[in-house]
Amino acid sequence: MIIELRKKSQITIPKEIINELNLQEKDQLEISIKKGVIVIEPVAIYSKSYIQKLEETVMRINEDPSKYNVGPFKSVEEAINYLEDSDEDDEKDKESKK
Structure with missing residues (x-):
């Protein structure tokens, strides 16, 4: 082309x-x-808080899942939805503090 x-x-x-x-x-x-x-x-551009949450989530792979109230996820899409929801909540918290 x-x-x-x-x-x-x-x-x-x-x-x-x-x-x-x-x-x-x-x-x-x-x-x-x-x-x-x-x-x-x-x-794709993501906020630092999203990346931090992603890193924390990935690091849980080798840990005992009973320590957490979230996961394990059944699919990549489910994990992404969790991360995006968490990122939106973080943004709302920042806005409410202003």
């Missing part, structure tokens, strides 16, 4: 690629050069 570099160094990502990667408006992409090739990759 060939695309054209436009004014102000802009390019348009073809619709077929947008659909295949399920990209949406406002998704963030990282652009880099690897071995002389331009690489554009979708990225």
Whole structure:
């Protein structure tokens, strides 16, 4: 697929690629050069509290599950939902303290 570099160094990502990667408006992409090739990759940006909660959750894998009131999770989606809910709660707590 060939695309054209436009004014102000802009390019348009073809619709077929947008659909295949399920990209949406406002998704963030990282652009880099690897071995002389331009690489554009979708990225997700998470808050530090989300990453910390993720690290804490992953570290529980080798621990006794009876120590916790959450988990084990039945699927990756269930774990992600837990992390996202926790992150939203942390954000609400920060807002209420302001």
